[in-house]
Amino acid sequence: VAERELIDYIRQLAAGSSVPWLQVGIGDDAAVLDVPDGGRLVVTTDMVIEGVHFEPGTPPEQVGRKAVARAVSDLAAMAARPLCTVAAVNFGAADQVTAERMSRAIWEAADELSAPLVGGDVASGAGPGRAGCPVMAAVTALGLPGSSGVVLRSGAVPGDAVCVTGALGGSSLGRHLTFTPRIAEALALAERVELHAMIDLSDGLSTDALHVAEASGAGVSLRAGAVPVSRDAVALAERSGREPLWHALNDGEDYELLFCLSPAQAGELARAGVEGVPVSVIGEVIEDKQSWMVMADGRREPLTARGWEHLK
Amino acid sequence: VAERELIDYIRQLAAGSSVPWLQVGIGDDAAVLDVPDGGRLVVTTDMVIEGVHFEPGTPPEQVGRKAVARAVSDLAAMAARPLCTVAAVNFGAADQVTAERMSRAIWEAADELSAPLVGGDVASGAGPGRAGCPVMAAVTALGLPGSSGVVLRSGAVPGDAVCVTGALGGSSLGRHLTFTPRIAEALALAERVELHAMIDLSDGLSTDALHVAEASGAGVSLRAGAVPVSRDAVALAERSGREPLWHALNDGEDYELLFCLSPAQAGELARAGVEGVPVSVIGEVIEDKQSWMVMADGRREPLTARGWEHLK
Numbered sequence: 001v002a003e004r005e006l007i008d009y010i011r012q013l014a015a016g017s018s019v020p021w022l023q024v025g026i027g028d029d030a031a032v033l034d035v036p037d038g039g040r041l042v043v044t045t046d047m048v049i050e051g052v053h054f055e056p057g058t059p060p061e062q063v064g065r066k067a068v069a070r071a072v073s074d075l076a077a078m079a080a081r082p083l084c085t086v087a088a089v090n091f092g093a094a095d096q097v098t099a100e101r102m103s104r105a106i107w108e109a110a111d112e113l114s115a116p117l118v119g120g121d122v123a124s125g126a127g128p129g130r131a132g133c134p135v136m137a138a139v140t141a142l143g144l145p146g147s148s149g150v151v152l153r154s155g156a157v158p159g160d161a162v163c164v165t166g167a168l169g170g171s172s173l174g175r176h177l178t179f180t181p182r183i184a185e186a187l188a189l190a191e192r193v194e195l196h197a198m199i200d201l202s203d204g205l206s207t208d209a210l211h212v213a214e215a216s217g218a219g220v221s222l223r224a225g226a227v228p229v230s231r232d233a234v235a236l237a238e239r240s241g242r243e244p245l246w247h248a249l250n251d252g253e254d255y256e257l258l259f260c261l262s263p264a265q266a267g268e269l270a271r272a273g274v275e276g277v278p279v280s281v282i283g284e285v286i287e288d289k290q291s292w293m294v295m296a297d298g299r300r301e302p303l304t305a306r307g308w309e310h311l312k
Numbered sequence: 313v314a315e316r317e318l319i320d321y322i323r324q325l326a327a328g329s330s331v332p333w334l335q336v337g338i339g340d341d342a343a344v345l346d347v348p349d350g351g352r353l354v355v356t357t358d359m360v361i362e363g364v365h366f367e368p369g370t371p372p373e374q375v376g377r378k379a380v381a382r383a384v385s386d387l388a389a390m391a392a393r394p395l396c397t398v399a400a401v402n403f404g405a406a407d408q409v410t411a412e413r414m415s416r417a418i419w420e421a422a423d424e425l426s427a428p429l430v431g432g433d434v435a436s437g438a439g440p441g442r443a444g445c446p447v448m449a450a451v452t453a454l455g456l457p458g459s460s461g462v463v464l465r466s467g468a469v470p471g472d473a474v475c476v477t478g479a480l481g482g483s484s485l486g487r488h489l490t491f492t493p494r495i496a497e498a499l500a501l502a503e504r505v506e507l508h509a510m511i512d513l514s515d516g517l518s519t520d521a522l523h524v525a526e527a528s529g530a531g532v533s534l535r536a537g538a539v540p541v542s543r544d545a546v547a548l549a550e551r552s553g554r555e556p557l558w559h560a561l562n563d564g565e566d567y568e569l570l571f572c573l574s575p576a577q578a579g580e581l582a583r584a585g586v587e588g589v590p591v592s593v594i595g596e597v598i599e600d601k602q603s604w605m606v607m608a609d610g611r612r613e614p615l616t617a618r619g620w621e622h623l624k
Contacts, residue, residue, distance in 0.1 A: 001403045001411045001436035009412050010432065013419045019428050022396070031430035033396060036456065038351030045398040045452055046433050084334070084345065086357040088400075088450035091313045099313045100321050107325045116331050118343035120322065121358050121450070124313035132444015138400035138433070140357055140452035144348065 027215070028153050029077035029199060030143070041083075042143040042150060044074035050092065050134035054177065060098050062177040064105025067137035070202070072113045073181035073255045077200035079151040079190035080143035082115035082183060087140075091124045092133040099124070106137065113181065115141055148190040151259070156197035156216035160285040161266030165277050166256040168205055169233025169248035176253040185275045186257055193269065198259040204252035207305040209283075210291055212258065219291040222283035222303060230254075249293075250306040260285055339527070340465050341389035341511060342455070353395075354455040354462060356386035362404065362446035366489065372410050374489040376417025379449035382514070384425045385493035385567045389512035391463040391502035392455035394427035394495060399452075403436045404445040411436070418449065425493065427453055460502040463571070468509035468528035472597040473578030477589050478568040480517055481545025481560035488565035497587045498569055505581065510571040516564035519617040521595075522603055524570065531603040534595035534615060561605075562618040572597055 014026040023040070024032035030044035048067045050056055068085060075082050087106050091099040103122075110117040125133040156162075165185055182200070189195060197216055199208050205227065213220045224245055233247035240247070261269075269279040283294075291303035326338040335352070336344035342356035360379045362368055380397060387394050399418050403411040415434075422429040437445040468474075477497055494512070501507055509528055511520050517539065525532045536557055545559035552559070573581075581591040595606075603615040 001406060001408055001434075003434055003436060005408065006403075006411050006415065006434055010415050010419070010434075013416060014429075017423070017428065019396075019430075022428070022430055025430050026432065031396075031398065033430065035347075035351055035353065035395065038353065038456070039347060039349050041347070041350065041353075041454075043396070043398055043452075043454065044431055045400045045450070047400045047402065047435055047450075049402055049435055052435060052437075083347065084331075084343070084355070086343065086355055086452055088357045088359045088452075090359065090361055090448060091318075094313060096313055096317065099318050103318065103322050104325060107322070111329070116329065116334070117326075118331075118334055118337050118345065119356055120338065122313075122315055122318055122322075123359055123361055123364060124315060125364075133446055136402055136448060138357070138359075138450035140355075140398055140400075142353075142355070142454075144350070 024152060029074040032150050040145050042075055042078050042080040042145065043140065044071055045138060045140040046071040046074060047136060047138045049136045058177065060102035061105040064102040065109040066177050067139045068106055068109035068113060069179060069181050071139040071141035072115055072183065073200045073202065075141055075143040076182045076186040076257065077198055079146045079148065079186045079195065079198060081146055081187060082113055083142045083144050084118045085110045085115045085139055085141045086119040087117060087137055088121040089137045090133065090135065091122065092135040093125055094135055146187045146190050151190060151195045151198040153197055153199050153212050153215035156212055156218055156260035156285045158218055158285050158287040160196055160260040161263045161281050162209065162220055162222065162258065162260055162283040162285060163266050163269060163279050163281050164228065164256055164258050165274065165279055167228040167230035168201065168254045168256060169230050169244065169251045170236040171232060171251060171253040173232045173236060175232060179255045181255055182257045185277055188275050189259065193261050193265040196260045198257060201254040201256045201258055202252060204250045204306065206249045206303055208258055210303065210305050212260065213291050219286045219288045220283055221286050221292045221294060224293055224295045226280060226282045228280045336464060341386040344462050352457050354387055354390050354392040354457065355452065356383055357450060357452040358383040358386060359448060359450045361448045370489065372414035373417040375447065376414040377421040378489050379451045380418055380421035380425060381491060381493050383451040383453035384427055384495065385512045385514065387453055387455035388494045388498040388569065389510055391458045391460065391498045391507065391510060393458055393499060394425055395454045395456050396430045397422045397427045397451055397453045398431040399429060399449055400433040401449045402445065403434065404447040405437055406447055458499045458502045463502060463507045463510040465509055465511050465524050465527035468524055468530055468572035468597045470530055470597050470599040472508055472572040473575045473593050474521065474532055474534065474570065474572055474595040474597060475578050475581060475591050475593050476540065476568055476570050477586065477591055479540040479542035480513065480566045480568060481542050481556065481563045482548040483544060483563060483565040485544045485548060487544060491567045493567060494569045497589055500587050501571065505573050505577040508572045510569060513566040513568045513570055514564060516562045516618065518561045518615055520570055522615060522617050524572065525603050531598045531600045532595055533598050533604045533606060535606050537608045538592060538594045540592045
């Protein structure tokens with residue numbers, strides 16, 4: 001299945017619909033609902049699949065935690081506060097002890113991330129294809145808007161600075177299993193500055209920056225020299241023969257935040273960081289819908305989506 | 313994986329926790345939350361897996377619809393009104409057209425069942441095991457309590473009549489793919505009578521009746537001759553060599569409602585039905601925690617769970 005095309009197909013289905021209480025539907029990191037006779041709610045669902053999001057043989061503790069953390073990271077992207085989670089898990093060909101360890105990890109991660117598990121569904125493999133059935137967990141996370149409301153992908157305006165938290169690339173060396181979603185940082189940012197747009201870096205900086213640009217009807221111009229490259233990206237580059245910057249741009253699964261705001265407020269954050277995490281100003285939002293990467297020598301190259309794609 | 317044991321393990325994890333706004337957690341058809349500064353919300357998640365819940369080759373329209381209908385049926389079990397759904401789908405080795413047909417079916421079923429799809433996640437197979445990777449959809453449904461509040465599994469009291477809607481058994485002949493969840497019936501029942509306990513019949517009458525009994529700290533005594541046996545159960549019995557009653561008791565996937573209420577109100581419903589659907593009084597709730605099936609000749613046999621089990 002070509003996921004990009006399938007997502008476009010589903011977005012077309014969604015484009016024709018209008019639900020009065022739905023503020024944000026398919027197309028952002030999470031949906032935003034004004035519950036009739038209730039408050040505003042943020043909802044997102046996310047999968048981890050053996051062989052795609054983790055290798056066979058990964059400790060079930062890490063798999064369970066990642067399943068929850070990925071979904072909660074989508075709440076961070078909206079500057080939402082976690083409320084709870086539900087999980088549907090197919091344990092494939094896993095044995096009982098592995099299934100119990102993974103179940104406990106999901107339970108504990110949900111607790112740790114302030115999104116207690118309130119329900120679930122479990123199954124083991126599929127009849128005929130059981131041996132080839134991957135372990136798979138789908139976690140749905142519910143959240144509440146922070147005190148400053150939700151932040152969408154679509155609010156970036158030309159002239160905005162583009163910022164990221166942390167350092168990027170090389171998460172496949174281990175960080176993709178152990179990251180903590182940037183909930184505290186997102187809530188602190190939303191309180192301290194006026195965020196115009198935000199996304200979590202799951203598909204990779206190049207792809208996710210383009211998601212924000214596209215949703216905002218604008219482009220971005222990123223400075224190669226300003227992208228914070230992680231030590232993992234450097235280590236991975238030694239093995240891969242690519243540039244560390246390539247890994248920072250395209251690896252994905254960083255689960256850092258990318259956000260857009262006024263250059264003045266961005267400058268302040270770049271000096272002070274947020275919740276002890278560094279913030280880097282990596283470029284700006286431009287009117288031109290073509291996005292660019294400006295290299296160290298001043299040349300610019302079209303920014304293309306080389307990361308992964310999945311429906312949000 | 314032994315699902316029953318795994319569910320017990322997860323319930324033990326859950327038993328130690330206390331979340332102030334969580335009215336009902338793991339152990340009923342759906343969770344019930346009092347959202348801080350919001351209203352009361354009902355949440356449930358449910359999977360369909362190729363080879364378990366549908367056979368390879370099933371039209372993707374039926375698979376997509378079933379995925380949504382199963383989750384919405386859990387809202388019916390709580391007498392909740394559907395609000396919205398999110399879906400996480402692994403299309404396994406399916407081709408693009410099949411994935412699009414299934415996506416459209418999920419979208420349309422959610423719309424038809426008044427639970428519009430507001431978000432999702434899609435993936436295709438798993439790296440190494442792709443050929444053996446089953447198609448799998450996890451749907452989370454959110455609902456709001458009906459005007460009479462939610463109905464749990466746990467409120468049945470000795471002396472209550474045990475009732476079911478419709479006719480049971482043999483759904484594998486096709487009905488498990490085409491059923492409409494009993495939302496309208498559940499809401500009408502909750503308005504017209506005082507329901508003490510309710511569940512949807514997904515695991516099978518024997519198993520689900522025991523779920524209600526166990527949650528209520530009671531037993532049930534069912535009359536074999538009163539169980540409404542479907543034509544499908546009769547047809548299937550001709551092939552299987554079993555009794556039609558066996559199929560009505562144990563097949564599962566009926567997605568009818570089982571509920572407990574005062575005998576007087578039950579008698580009224582048995583005469584009038586609900587929303588055009590027949591209601592049968594099939595037994596009573598007893599103080600004895602051992603549950604029984606009373607046969608046509610007056611003998612009684614212990615009622616055992618022969619249906620399927622999955623975590624709710």
